[in-house]
Amino acid sequence: MLGEPENKRKDRVPRVTRRSALMDGDLGPEPAVLKPCLAPVRVLRLNRGAIRVKRRNASRRSDELWVGTGYSEVGSDDDVPLYIRIGAARHIVAELVCSVIGRAIGLPVPEPLIVRIRKGDLPSSRLLDQQAEETLAFASASVGGDSCAQLLREDSEHALRLVMTWRHLLPTTAFDEWMANPDRNLGNIVFAAQNLWLIDHAQALGGKAADVSSLKSLQQKAFPNVLAQLIEVGFPLATRAGHLKQVQRWLNDSTLALDLEDALAATGVRRWHTKRERTQLLEFVRNRLLITHSLLCSRLGHPQLNLQNQGE
Known part of the structure; x- marks a missing residue:
């Protein structure tokens, strides 16, 4: 390992x-989604009810992971299952840059998203400013599956x-x-849908x-x-x-x-x-x-x- x-x-x-x-x-x-393109990253609104992902040493980490769904405010598309990262601006920028460039050159990276989190959407988050009316965070569309670390076990x-x-x-x-x-x-x-995907x-x-x-x-x-x-x-x-x-x-x-x-x-x-x-x-x-x-x-x-x- x-x-x-x-x-x-x-x-x-x-x-x-x-x-x-x-x-x-x-x-x-x-996967069919890997056609190289440079379309602007979509912005979604987070639905309430997201669940925090349990991780070891969570209280000492500088970020939080949540699983939930988001929706577009400018279309009638279905809700998008996604993973949300709450953390520092530097980490958000790194996620966006790698996801966009990685997909553009044909690597299997899930769709990156920017998620708008309203006041009260994640009341148990210790990293969000709970007084802010809105916070922007990075998210990636969920592809499901297990990590290779899980498969290793x-x-x-x-x-x-x-x-x-x-x-x-x-x-x-x-x-x-x-x-x-x-x-x-x-x-x-x-490892999801018989393919390997790059995240995080x-x-x-x-x-x-x-x-x-x-x-x-x-x-x-x-x-x-x-x-x-x-x-x-x-x-x-x-x-x-x-x-x-x-x-x-x-x-x-x-x-x-x-x-x-x-x-x-x-x-x-x-x-x-x-x-x-x-x-x-x-x-x-x-x-x-x-x-x-x-x-x-x-x-x-x-x-x-x-x-x-x-x-x-």
């Missing part, structure tokens, strides 16, 4: 053969094989590197380091990358060289037509960020993309591959 000593983790991670690697044998077809080999042979293993590893996300774990990869990007854009340092100072930093660690353990060095070349092609192909300025505008982070902060965020995302492949080459034992690509 992740978090174990490295020698024990190596024993648990299945060595992936060429025949089984990245084949998704137990997964279904791509039931069938460790099956859960790890799902991740290690997943068609999005390499793109997600590169995406976490790009977004400076140190918090990927098997608890925020959800609150610690992206620098993790806890962003609480005390500027984004500019963190642009070049190598943050923990759990999926890269799994790849390093699960694949031989020669195979990882091929993976890094695939990552380079994927980064080029998936981001070539992506306008990052439009992407950030679609997130709606203007509700939490000043114009200056949005400019700094755009620079961070742009500059981080330029070094993503280099960081992964160093992680996976092939720093020379990045030098070769720069010379091509």
Whole structure:
């Protein structure tokens, strides 16, 4: 299980053969919702009756998770089942940025939403200002299912094989590197409807380091990358060289037509960020993309591959 000593983790991670690697044998077809687009994030009104998700050490956490439903005030659509995160503005911004960009480049991320919470909607929340008439929060549309951490407890080999042979293993590893996300774990990869989904990007854009340092100072930093660690353990060095070349092609192909300025505008982070902060965020995302492949080459034992690509 992740978090174990490295020698024990190596024993648990299945060595992936060429025949089984990245084949998704137990997964279904791509979810239909993943068509790349940069539509503005929808804003919903929270229905009353949301239930707080029980988590360990809840009183010491800086955020709260709630499950409930929301509805559009400008249409007649059905209620949307969703997970709501109550927390700091930085975490909301990280969730919105990663969700919008991730979906735009074809990764399986649930639809991000901004939820309007009225006074009295969540009376037991300790983080909401209960005197405020309205609070904005991040939410993601529910896809149901269990996390891979839950599956690990039931069938460790099956859960790890799902991740290690997943068609999005390499793109997600590169995406976490790009977004400076140190918090990927098997608890925020959800198995639902025969597909794996990526959730919980609150610690992206620098993790806890962003609480005390500027984004500019963190642009070049190598943050923990759990999926890269799994790849390093699960694949031989020669195979990882091929993976890094695939990552380079994927980064080029998936981001070539992506306008990052439009992407950030679609997130709606203007509700939490000043114009200056949005400019700094755009620079961070742009500059981080330029070094993503280099960081992964160093992680996976092939720093020379990045030098070769720069010379091509």
